[in-house]
Amino acid sequence: MTASYAPPGTPVVPVADRGPQPFAGTGPLFRLALRQDRVMIPAWVLVLGMVVVGGVGSLESLYDTPAKRSDIFDSLLTNGSLRALTGPAFDDSLGGLVAWRFGMFTATMAGLMSLLIVVRHTREEEETGRQEMLSSMAVGRRASLTAALLTALVANTSLALLVVVATAGPTGSASGALALGLTVGTVGMLFAGAAGITAQLTESARLARGLAGAVLGLAFALRAAGDSAEAAGNSVLTWVSPLGWASQVRPFAGERWWLLLLLAAAVVVQGLVAYVLAGRRDVGMSFLATRPGPAVGRLTTATGLAWRLQRGTFLAWTLAFLALGIVFGGMADGASDLIGENEDTRQIIERLGGQTGMTDAFLAAMVGMLGMVAAVYVVSAVLRLHGEETSQRAEPILANAVSRTGWAFGHLLIAFGGAAVVLAVGGLGLAIGHGESFGSVLGGALVLIPAVWLLGAIAVLVYGLLPRFATAAWALAGLCLAIGWIGPALDLPDAVLDLSPYAHLPKMPGSAMSWPPVLVLTALAAVMVGAGLAGLRRRDIETT
Known part of the structure; x- marks a missing residue:
């Protein structure tokens, strides 16, 4: 029991009379x-x-x-x-x-x-x-x-x-x-x-x-x-x-x-x-109680735990991309009718899609939009590592026979592999909605994967080396989204548009496949992921 001192003459206010604050x-x-x-x-x-x-x-x-x-x-x-x-x-x-x-x-x-x-x-x-x-x-x-x-x-x-x-x-x-x-x-x-x-x-x-x-x-x-x-x-x-x-x-x-x-x-x-x-x-409680797990744990690997934590988000993104792809694909044939005789709008769509044919340009533009939005998924999935670390849920896992690289690998597998699946499903939905060009539309979606991976790799690099600034990866993803969204409409110079990795990849359907930029972006992503994991192995684990 503790007591507090009050100077003589200080009026005493009963606790019950003070009222809630x-x-x-x-x-x-x-x-x-x-x-x-x-x-x-x-x-x-x-x-x-x-x-x-x-x-x-x-x-x-x-x-x-x-x-x-x-x-x-x-x-x-x-x-x-x-x-x-x-x-x-x-x-x-x-x-x-x-x-x-x-x-x-x-x-x-x-x-x-x-x-x-x-x-x-x-x-x-x-x-x-x-x-x-x-x-x-x-x-x-x-x-x-x-x-x-x-x-x-x-x-x-x-x-x-x-x-x-x-x-x-x-x-x-x-x-x-x-x-x-x-x-x-x-x-x-x-x-x-x-x-x-x-x-x-x-x-x-x-x-x-x-x-x-x-x-x-x-x-x-x-x-x-x-x-x-x-x-x-x-x-x-x-x-x-x-x-x-x-x-x-x-x-x-x-x-x-x-x-x-x-x-x-x-x-x-x-x-x-x-x-x-x-x-x-x-404080700390809720009205929806957390469901108790089984008496005997079924998760035996760090990758299994990562899948358990991120599967709901992955499935939601996959279904959303399928629906968006179908909607966009259904609009492709009517793109010319919608634009009509407005040559300026036609030029913007062509700059977005990199094509001269309106249908191909519209499809390529929609594929590009799905690719840019997929960057949001990969960055959020990568930064789940940062959330697990700062919330102190990673420390008990790493206290067992689990290396930092092994723990991170599960989340990165969901992030990078999930981004590829999400984009592929979006391209498939686009082809279903359009009803034609299944191979070229799906290929156009898959060719954007290296750009998405590069943005995810930058998030890994920042998280591994400078964890306190990990959320800055959102700024880069937002910058690429803004450049791709409003850059062609404002007819920004190529020097600005080239800041986005998406600008260096072939715009399909309609363009010929070009492998060098695909391989270069993939290699850069691999190097950045490796550097980020090396930084994670050497630094202290955050607790706040």
Whole structure:
């Protein structure tokens, strides 16, 4: 038993009368979260803002006459596959096309950014044990959740302001720009609230991110299904999805401000649910109990454990690539009709695909897009090593007769082998959707594997040599995605485009196979993986 000293005359306040302090310590935790995300949040905001800024200028130059804008708008009314991918268009003005082309993409990415931020500062802090240490001080039950939501609010507000500034001037509509910015920011906060709930339900940050990501994916799928069926977005499926509500705000096309109030109400409700759940559990605990394993362990190798940990993510990526491939493949034959007589758009598609024939160029461009997205998978799978290490789950494994190289090999096998399988399945889906050119389309997907492997190898190199900067591998993957996404549209010089490893590989179908760049990129990837594993063998294992 311990006692504390109080100077004479100090009034004594009974403990029962002091009342709970659920938000104590929110300010310091909020400042700590901002400091931890001082690189990640600006990177997200600037990359997404750059996409919007570059996209506005590109659309302004591509569709510089009312006739061109009317042509693309009429094509969207009849192309359900494209509406499923990007959402419906409600006006043929420049602002209407900006909202159609970038509104759904930016809002979805804002949702992804927000759920990552919230899980990082709630469940991940508990999983690593840091939150328990902080909770032993003057920190309330709901302080960490509040700090995480405030951090997400800062990120979404910054992105919303950037969207407003980027679109208000070129479109000439301040109200439309404000509606678009508020839509993007509110959707981001909506999925921040969803992540706040999943962080209370599970004991694992990985599972919390997975559940929140599944909610985001389901919302996108429902919206896509509804928009593909109804050009005006009047399908029931559209209205079931919060992303469908976002598209129906209709920036630059007679804004429906009441839908923003509906989105804001959903944000408030989710926040209240998350707060109630946070106040009813202990630190480190969850409402969904972890399923106990078998009495006798069945995992006998480090590779088997790696597969057990990453199989869910791998299967989800594989199914997603198959679905995306089928959707993109179904759009290939209608690419010429969609573009119509717009020569500028035709040139962009040809630069993306590296071909002069529109169908081959479109297929090659879609194959390239799948390849760039596959880099996200390989980097996330490689950085699972960093997560296992910092959460102190790797140390008990390495304390047994398991070498560091053997432990890492299992995860790298899933990362690099899984990336090849994911790309192959995406190419197969593209060929199925197109119904022709199975061999050339599948070959076009497989030829991008060395570029994906190189980005994964860079992640291995950074993790092995500089583990504290391992997450910087995301910046390189994001840079390649940004170059491939907006580089051809902005007609960037070759010196910039060549920064991406994808630019050095043959663009198939349509181009002849060229083996030297494939072999060079594969060799570079092998060297970097070897250097990263050598660094891992020699350095200390992180514990924080």
